[in-house]
Amino acid sequence: MIQQIIFILISGAAFFFAFRQFAKIRQTINLGKDHTPTGDASERWKNVALVAFGQKKMFKRWIPAVLHGFIYVAFLFTQIELIEILIDGIFGVHRFFATKIGFLYPVIINTIEILSFLALVGTVIFLIRRNLIKLPRLHKSEMKGWPTKDANIILILEILLVSAIFTMNGTDVVLQSIDPAHFPDTGPLAISSWLGPALFGGLSESTLLFLERAGWWVHILTVFAFLNYLPVSKHLHILLAFPNVYFAKSKSRGEMDNMPEIMNEVKSMMGLIPESEVDMEAELPEFGANDVMELDWVNVLNAFTCTECGRCTDVCPANTTGKKLSPRKVMMDIRDRATEIQANIDLGKIDCKKDADKPLTKENYSDGKSLFDYITKEEIHACTTCNACVEACPVMINPLEPILAMRRYEILSESAGPSDWVPMFTSIENSGSVWQLPDSREDWIQE
Amino acid sequence: MAQHAAEGTKPEVLFWVGCAGSFDARAQKVTKAFVKILNAADIDFAILGNEESCTGDPARRAGNEFVFQMTAIQNIETLNGYDIKNIVTACPHCFNTLKNEYPALGGNYNVIHHTQYLNQLFTDGKLSVQGGAFKGRKVTYHDSCYLGRANGIYEVPRELLKQLDIELVEMKRCKTNGLCCGAGGAQMFKEDEPGDKRINTERVEEALGTGADVVAANCPFCITMLSDGIKAEEKQDEVAIYDISELIIQSM
Known part of the structure; x- marks a missing residue:
């Protein structure tokens, strides 16, 4: 009974705090500009099925895809066991489903056992790839410090989870022969039926009972810890990958979003639309993005979905040739900047108000900093807009959009940018060609 | 017009x-x-x-x-x-x-x-080549980013090359994984940002690694970048870069 009360309290608290943190993430993502998803909903659901659920894009690199697949599928199946654990914990029963779903139970438990073992193999290999083989893409400069620690914490928590499952199942198998009344037969288990007796055979019943409970508690407490760790970790991708893929823009990759304000301004300048249709009095907005609030919220969702795998940076032609630009860093910076702004708003920092008389909201926010304090101009100038990063991302994050939005800010709102570009701009404006040339466009015909 | x-x-x-x-x-x-x-x-x-x-x-x-x-x-x-x-x-x-x-x-x-x-002209029979100048030669094809990843056109240019009876050798980074020549995103019109290497050099090294003596391209800016890269490697006498239309006209 006491165990049940403690369980209910702990799980209640775990879900409560996790929910609060997820609500905060949602609020932070909404720092971004409104954006209505365009395109076909059926296309989006297809992406959710194939890319998010089916991990289609992971298989461009099949070794990590298979290893990641083990962990992912194990995670999906373990949800069934988690439901059982919740029921058992709340009602003080043992393996609730064992007597309820007949032959399906051993099938499910065996599936989870095999997958958990494979997930363990995957996790260990991932730790080796990260810490011993030191895969280059996992050791770029933006990965120093917390990101590397974060990744290792996640992998170690996964090992803890799997160890707890096998302690729980292994001792259960031994206890089934000692006390069949309380430990219903699960049938032979793929791993625990030999691992259990090998590890725990010959231990006293009280030790076995203690270990069984320990395995059970460690497992569920690690799950709760994970749930509350997700919001501060790159591991958030296990949840956000799904909405992120759904909301990914479905336009052609080669298309940059149009800027209707500028289009109408130019059209009225050229006398193509009557001036009355353009509000000339309206204050021209700032163009492009110098902060999270000027990015689409989808861009911010992208940033929180990023699990820092670095496939984007690994294929970036600028990064590969030693330039500072790293698409992964761009996404991490957007996330960190958004988190900073949201934290200041939550703290109600008065010195972050644009207008001291108005409440501190995202519209009234100014802390003297911008996204350019995180992402340098050198980085955004190095982009060739080749779309390799967009293609590489397994969860359809688009690092190119924020880069181009920042370029727009620099050129349009600051009138700055690489001086090399100025002749190209003037030339297009004056002569309609990218080069300042006196020749006619038809000269090639003469030869 | x-x-x-x-x-x-x-x-x-x-x-x-x-x-x-x-x-x-x-x-x-x-x-x-x-x-x-x-x-x-x-x-x-x-x-x-x-x-x-x-x-x-x-x-x-x-x-x-x-x-x-x-x-x-x-x-x-x-x-x-x-x-x-x-x-x-x-x-x-x-x-x-x-x-x-x-x-x-x-x-x-x-x-x-x-x-x-x-x-399309080949398919419609309006165009044909006579076992042309490039028959049997090793050709590698460079996917431009704006035809490839931006618009998903990878196979059409390759089908076209097949008409020329060449031996197509692919670079490791091709099709969806193709490496940029370095010109896109208005890079063509500015100096590179500081780094270890030029992107076109990286790409040309990969092209040379295939052993091909012709690099086929579909973009004038790629051609400029890759030509510069080939010159920088002093291979301009051994390796030529052509637009696919140039390969066709030489085979007609």
Whole structure:
């Protein structure tokens, strides 16, 4: 009974705090500009099925895809066991489903056992790839410090989870022969039926009972810890990958979003639309993005979905040739900047108000900093807009959009940018060609 | 085009030459090759000549939406004025902008890249090659970003190359994984940011690694970048870079 009360309290608290943190993430993502998803909903659901659920894009690199697949599928199946654990914990029963779903139970438990073992193999290999083989893409400069620690914490928590499952199942198998009344037969288990007796055979019943409970508690407490760790970790991708893929823009990759304000301004300048249709009095907005609030919220969702795998940076032609630009860093910076702004708003920092008389909201926010304090101009100038990063991302994050939005800010709102570009701009404006040339466009015909 | 308009006739297709195709000495050769093929296939085409302006691609990608809109709207006025329906271009940047970005501004055309157009001419039997100059030679194909990843066209240019009986050797980074030549996103018009290497050098090393003596491309800017890279490696006497249309005209 006491165990049940403690369980209910702990799980209640775990879900409560996790929910609060997820609500905060949602609020932070909404720092971004409104954006209505365009395109076909059926296309989006297809992406959710194939890319998010089916991990289609992971298989461009099949070794990590298979290893990641083990962990992912194990995670999906373990949800069934988690439901059982919740029921058992709340009602003080043992393996609730064992007597309820007949032959399906051993099938499910065996599936989870095999997958958990494979997930363990995957996790260990991932730790080796990260810490011993030191895969280059996992050791770029933006990965120093917390990101590397974060990744290792996640992998170690996964090992803890799997160890707890096998302690729980292994001792259960031994206890089934000692006390069949309380430990219903699960049938032979793929791993625990030999691992259990090998590890725990010959231990006293009280030790076995203690270990069984320990395995059970460690497992569920690690799950709760994970749930509350997700919001501060790159591991958030296990949840956000799904909405992120759904909301990914479905336009052609080669298309940059149009800027209707500028289009109408130019059209009225050229006398193509009557001036009355353009509000000339309206204050021209700032163009492009110098902060999270000027990015689409989808861009911010992208940033929180990023699990820092670095496939984007690994294929970036600028990064590969030693330039500072790293698409992964761009996404991490957007996330960190958004988190900073949201934290200041939550703290109600008065010195972050644009207008001291108005409440501190995202519209009234100014802390003297911008996204350019995180992402340098050198980085955004190095982009060739080749779309390799967009293609590489397994969860359809688009690092190119924020880069181009920042370029727009620099050129349009600051009138700055690489001086090399100025002749190209003037030339297009004056002569309609990218080069300042006196020749006619038809000269090639003469030869 | 003005001539067609004066005569009250309409060409089958408008050939959008682009800035590189009009002014760049190397790209002009591609323009001429493509025009010769069009003539050989007896295609009734037109060009805008001096009425054509830059599509605005580099300005837009650099972030200069004003310059982009000015040149784009002007082009759309011209194109709509002539009631143009079909456009073919030998530049994937022009192709992408005309096809994907002009509709939002009021310019809706059926735009195809010249590799698609040439492939169609082969399919329709309007074009054929005689076991040409490149038969059996090792050729590697460089996917431009704006034809490839931006528009998903990977196989059409390869099908076209197959017509030439060449031996196609792929680079490790090809198709969706193709490596950029370094020119896109208005990089063509500025110095590189500080780094260890130029992107075109990286790409040329990969191309040379295939053992091919011809690099086939589909973009005037890729050709410039890769030619520079080949020269930097002092391999210009051993390895040539051609647009696919140039390979075809030499095989006809």
